[in-house]
Amino acid sequence: MTKTLPLLGLICLLTFTSKGQFLDRLKNKVQRKVEDAVDKKVDNTIDNAGKKKDKSPSGTTPSSSGSGSDNPGSGDVNVSATSQNAGPNFDIRSYSKFDFVPGAKVIVHEDFAQEAIGDFPAQWNTRTGAEVVTLSNRPGKWLALNKDGIFFPEYITSNLPENFTLQVDLMANDNIANISNITIGLLHTKDVEEKFDMRTADYAPSGQGFKVGFTPVSSGHGSLYYSSNLIGQQHQGAIDEFNVPGKNAVTVSIWRQKQRVRVYLDSTKALDLPRALDAAAALNSLVFLAYAPDFDRKGGAFYVSNIRLAIGAPDTRNKLITEGKFITHGILFDVNSDKVQAASYGSLQDIANVLKENTSVRVKIIGHTDADGEAQPNLDLSKRRAEAVKAALAQSFGIDAARMETDGKGETQPLDNNNTPAGKANNRRVEFVKL
Numbered sequence: 269m270t271k272t273l274p275l276l277g278l279i280c281l282l283t284f285t286s287k288g289q290f291l292d293r294l295k296n297k298v299q300r301k302v303e304d305a306v307d308k309k310v311d312n313t314i315d316n317a318g319k320k321k322d323k324s325p326s327g328t329t330p331s332s333s334g335s336g337s338d339n340p341g342s343g344d345v346n347v348s349a350t351s352q353n354a355g356p357n358f359d360i361r362s363y364s365k366f367d368f369v370p371g372a373k374v375i376v377h378e379d380f381a382q383e384a385i386g387d388f389p390a391q392w393n394t395r396t397g398a399e400v401v402t403l404s405n406r407p408g409k410w411l412a413l414n415k416d417g418i419f420f421p422e423y424i425t426s427n428l429p430e431n432f433t434l435q436v437d438l439m440a441n442d443n444i445a446n447i448s449n450i451t452i453g454l455l456h457t458k459d460v461e462e463k464f465d466m467r468t469a470d471y472a473p474s475g476q477g478f479k480v481g482f483t484p485v486s487s488g489h490g491s492l493y494y495s496s497n498l499i500g501q502q503h504q505g506a507i508d509e510f511n512v513p514g515k516n517a518v519t520v521s522i523w524r525q526k527q528r529v530r531v532y533l534d535s536t537k538a539l540d541l542p543r544a545l546d547a548a549a550a551l552n553s554l555v556f557l558a559y560a561p562d563f564d565r566k567g568g569a570f571y572v573s574n575i576r577l578a579i580g581a582p583d584t585r586n587k588l589i590t591e592g593k594f595i596t597h598g599i600l601f602d603v604n605s606d607k608v609q610a611a612s613y614g615s616l617q618d619i620a621n622v623l624k625e626n627t628s629v630r631v632k633i634i635g636h637t638d639a640d641g642e643a644q645p646n647l648d649l650s651k652r653r654a655e656a657v658k659a660a661l662a663q664s665f666g667i668d669a670a671r672m673e674t675d676g677k678g679e680t681q682p683l684d685n686n687n688t689p690a691g692k693a694n695n696r697r698v699e700f701v702k703l
Contacts, residue, residue, distance in 0.1 A: 360664055363535040363613035368521045370598040370615070371433040371578030376554075377693035378421065378575040380409040394419045395464060403439075403571070406517075407603065410439070413450070413558040414569035418464050420555040424577075427550035428454075431581040434522040434554070437574040440484045442513045443567040448560030449493070450570045451481035452520065455553045463555050476549040480522070480531055480539070481557075484512045494531070496544045509533035519574075519611065524551075525581065535610070576693065584618045589626060592702040594619070595683075599657060599698045606652035608660050616657070619700060620665035633657050634699040635676040636683075638692035643678060650676030657698055673703065 383389050383400040389411065392398075396417030400409050413419060436452060455477030457463050462475070476497055483491040490511035492504035510518040510533060521532040529544035530537060545551075554577070558570050578597065587594040598615030601608060608616075623629060635650035635657070654674035661667040684691035 360610045363610045366535040366613045368532050368614045369582050369618050372580035372582050374578045374690050374693040376577035377689040391423050392421050410571040410573040412569045420463050427552045429579050430526045432579045435576040436520045439517045439571040440512050441569050449481050449483040451479050451557040453479040453555040454551045456551050457553045466555050482510050484510050509536050585622050594700045595697050597697050606656040608656050623667050630671045630703040632673040632701045636697045637679050638695040639679040639686040647678030650678045
């Protein structure tokens with residue numbers, strides 16, 4: 269009996285040890301499952317982004333555009349593990365075919381920074397509903413279009429010139445159904461009623477105008493549609509640049525030059541239409557159409573932000589060589605950073621071509637910021653941004669660094685007022701001065 273007791277104790281010890289190891293393995297397995305679920309949840313955070321956030325006492329949340337920031341809302345982001353927006357995290361050479369150059373003067377810069385979370389923007393109009401939200405995995409504020417309807421800013425009241433550019437950051441969550449689409453319209457309308465008529469006019473404007481529309485889910489790809497009063501309704505077919513759930517974020521860039529209209533999706537030129545519009549067509553309205561039966565009931569939503577409308581065709585060669593100075597708003601940086609964004613490629617290439625054609629020309633590159641934040645950090649930031657532009661021109665475009673000097677003026681030489689988003693956008697700029 270005395271011999272069996274130690275033996276029984278050993279057996280019990282081994283049993284408990286084995287059981288403990290089993291429990292540990294089970295615990296680890298459960299933990300891995302939980303972590304996988306959490307990762308999946310993180311990947312799909314955009315699906316829950318339309319939910320209202322608790323308001324701060326002022327009814328707003330902190331803006332992502334800090335001192336001297338450029339292109340607010342375009343900082344380092346991660347939409348999901350499989351859906352990344354080609355932008356600040358990408359090497360600038362990824363935009364090597366991106367020849368888009370923004371207009372010379374910014375007249376609209378809409379990032380909804382002044383709007384209260386949960387409200388409809390004060391200077392917009394609709395007959396359905398939308399709300400300003402923040403997203404858990406994207407900086408800045410966004411207008412969530414989670415109802416079928418027409419949405420447009422009311423502050424565009426005059427005719428746009430024959431040369432202008434429009435840039436819009438666009439997203440869709442994973443609950444968008446196959447039939448859901450969003451349309452961006454640049455139209456000539458006589459009154460508010462004509463803007464709302466876009467709801468029933470499908471993709472073919474009855475008057476002067478151009479529309480481009482996206483269905484982000486269509487047989488594993490997205491689809492692109494476009495129309496104008498001259499060419500009627502057209503179907504471009506499948507696109508990979510904007511689709512759910514693979515790539516649910518895209519920057520849409522539209523460039524109108526008289527009759528010609530070009531459309532870019534991130535770095536891809538999706539359309540180049542030489543006769544899309546009448547040369548004298550006077551467009552005076554920017555309209556968004558979200559269409560999907562019951563997509564709000566299913567939790568679907570589109571999101572728009574960082575709307576940037578600029579007028580005038582940049583004249584880099586004449587301005588720099590003849591007048592001795594060229595100013596660009598097309599070289600963009602991460603928020604509060606000197607990191608040049610890849611979407612700046614077209615503007616950098618434009619100036620690089622002029623320098624290559626005029627090999628004796630030397631330039632001083634001068635950075636400027638808006639007045640947000642403190643003066644000294646803005647001054648330091650502007651100097652670092654000028655150095656970053658010099659480095660980009662030297663490393664990516666082969667311009668001899670000895671031909672370039674740099675300086676920064678911070679907020680001390682504004683071109684515009686610092687009281688409006690468009691004014692601040694005009695003050696954030698890079699200047700090239702012929703030496």
